Amino acid sequence: MHLMHICQLRLGKKCRSCGRRSKILGLFCCLICACAVLLIYMWQQNSKREIFNPYEPRILLWWTDTNEPLFYRNIYCGYYTCTVTNDRLRLKEAKVILFDGISFDVLDMPLPRYAFQLWALLYDRSPANRTILFFSELLRYFNYTSTFSRYSDFPLTLHTLSNVADLVNPLFLRRSEDKSEISVLFMENNCNTMSSRENYVRELMSYVPVYSCGSCLRNRDATRFRHEIDVVRFMSIYRFTLVLEDATCSDYISSRYWQALTAGSVPIYYGSPTIRDWQPHNRSALYISDFHSVKDLADLIEQLSENETAYNEYLRHKLNSKVPITNQRLLDALVWQRDLDIPGIRLQFEKQLCMAINSDGKPKSKVANSTQFDCPLKQPQPATLKNSTENEIYWKHRFSLDRCAARILDQLWQRNAPYTKANFEYQLAELAGWGACQSYFRK
Ligand SMILES: *[C@@H]1O[C@H](CO)[C@@H](O)[C@H](O)[C@H]1NC(C)=O
Ligand SMILES: *[C@@H]1O[C@H](CO)[C@@H](O)[C@H](O)[C@H]1NC(C)=O
Ligand SMILES: *[C@@H]1O[C@H](CO)[C@@H](O)[C@H](O)[C@H]1NC(C)=O
Numbered sequence: 001m002h003l004m005h006i007c008q009l010r011l012g013k014k015c016r017s018c019g020r021r022s023k024i025l026g027l028f029c030c031l032i033c034a035c036a037v038l039l040i041y042m043w044q045q046n047s048k049r050e051i052f053n054p055y056e057p058r059i060l061l062w063w064t065d066t067n068e069p070l071f072y073r074n075i076y077c078g079y080y081t082c083t084v085t086n087d088r089l090r091l092k093e094a095k096v097i098l099f100d101g102i103s104f105d106v107l108d109m110p111l112p113r114y115a116f117q118l119w120a121l122l123y124d125r126s127p128a129n130r131t132i133l134f135f136s137e138l139l140r141y142f143n144y145t146s147t148f149s150r151y152s153d154f155p156l157t158l159h160t161l162s163n164v165a166d167l168v169n170p171l172f173l174r175r176s177e178d179k180s181e182i183s184v185l186f187m188e189n190n191c192n193t194m195s196s197r198e199n200y201v202r203e204l205m206s207y208v209p210v211y212s213c214g215s216c217l218r219n220r221d222a223t224r225f226r227h228e229i230d231v232v233r234f235m236s237i238y239r240f241t242l243v244l245e246d247a248t249c250s251d252y253i254s255s256r257y258w259q260a261l262t263a264g265s266v267p268i269y270y271g272s273p274t275i276r277d278w279q280p281h282n283r284s285a286l287y288i289s290d291f292h293s294v295k296d297l298a299d300l301i302e303q304l305s306e307n308e309t310a311y312n313e314y315l316r317h318k319l320n321s322k323v324p325i326t327n328q329r330l331l332d333a334l335v336w337q338r339d340l341d342i343p344g345i346r347l348q349f350e351k352q353l354c355m356a357i358n359s360d361g362k363p364k365s366k367v368a369n370s371t372q373f374d375c376p377l378k379q380p381q382p383a384t385l386k387n388s389t390e391n392e393i394y395w396k397h398r399f400s401l402d403r404c405a406a407r408i409l410d411q412l413w414q415r416n417a418p419y420t421k422a423n424f425e426y427q428l429a430e431l432a433g434w435g436a437c438q439s440y441f442r443k
């Protein structure tokens, strides 16, 4: 506008001295000026929008350990390209910040966060390994998630099932006479679980013999395995395998469950309350929560060990070659997983994100919530003999620390400014009556 004004003034002077002809020339000049201004305006608008240009690759930035070697790579999804990197210098341009739930450092967050920036959380381990995510205050800072939950944007519920063909392959089945005298196998190395699984197993051991070769409640020599297939072969000698998850979360299923099914060893399962939604058929396992007492379970184990007909009903996925799997949800999920066919969880996550952010023109509002990491803070315990152990105390303490940390992080992230360990500790001190928090960094 300013430019046009000057132009008109100058022309006006000229016009007075040179008459009509130059008036037309003046008009013409003004038109050109207007065009120029319009062009400048458009160019400016364009440069402002450059970050969001749909024809430019969007940047997916992994917020990982700064010691990780720098990388750049492009991924192609349909018509679009995304650039994946861990180069923190690109933070201001990054459309999505990707976090590995197991390793991201709460004292090293990409703040301030720009309004257009999406945070995406990948979590492919046992929920017990990052209990701070049990707190929904933090989950809601993420827009996309890929977790064990079916409600996450890119579910990993079945990623612990490594080989679908082997699940129904009768190859691993042993004849009755080749099975172990001891029916039940337990092979866990970690006794320190939220469900205090060892309490339950110890109780069961008082009714039926259990072969235990892991370091938790070991009563046999340790057995070492190189490959998962060797674990499965070993399991196949036992009629039953105890599978008690280390954390009880909806849709969290560890690989043990699938290994036992693959081996043709009936899982005795405790863990995800939604496990039946994913079992191959409706006699796939014995579910600990179905039994009134440990004794009831022990009785059934004995019955089934002596009655081949009754026992074989649990092996439909091995014995019924026509319809080994009756669960339609499981079948659909397996087909979906097969069609996805991208090697590696990280790559899969990147590609899915790239598609999601490019698919619809207008970004919908999208915020994660606790359905995507559904782990009750009060973790249920299967054992009936309440034996307060060191482990229980450990988890109680751990949860109280995480509760404090989640609360403080919520405040700091909301403030949307960088913070240091000192800021964090200052916040801690502010929280009166939260004495347990003081030792957060000493855990
Ligand atoms: C996960 O937790 C288990 C048991 O607490 C531990 O043995 C394992 O090393 C942890 N893994 C990671 C990656 O933190
Ligand atoms: C198992 O599933 C079949 C159909 O697939 C059904 O007819 C049967 O009633 C189910 N049994 C139980 C115990 O739920
Ligand atoms: C074995 O189980 C089958 C089916 O569950 C049952 O019909 C049969 O009576 C049982 N046999 C014995 C000896 O208990």
Ligand SMILES: *[C@@H]1O[C@H](CO)[C@@H](O)[C@H](O)[C@H]1NC(C)=O
Binding pocket: 117, 118, 119, 140, 141, 142, 143, 363, 364, 365, 366, 367
């Ligand atoms: C992403 O999540 C943040 C934090 O919850 C939220 O403020 C923002 O609106 C979300 N972005 C989109 C596009 O939904």
Ligand SMILES: *[C@@H]1O[C@H](CO)[C@@H](O)[C@H](O)[C@H]1NC(C)=O
Binding pocket: 367, 368, 369, 370, 371
């Ligand atoms: C959680 O998010 C899902 C969509 O991702 C939504 O359908 C659901 O209602 C939300 N639940 C709660 C409790 O906010």
Ligand SMILES: *[C@@H]1O[C@H](CO)[C@@H](O)[C@H](O)[C@H]1NC(C)=O
Binding pocket: 202, 385, 387, 389, 390
């Ligand atoms: C309770 O646990 C301790 C070790 O943690 C064990 O020595 C003791 O036998 C247990 N008691 C019962 C009744 O199981």
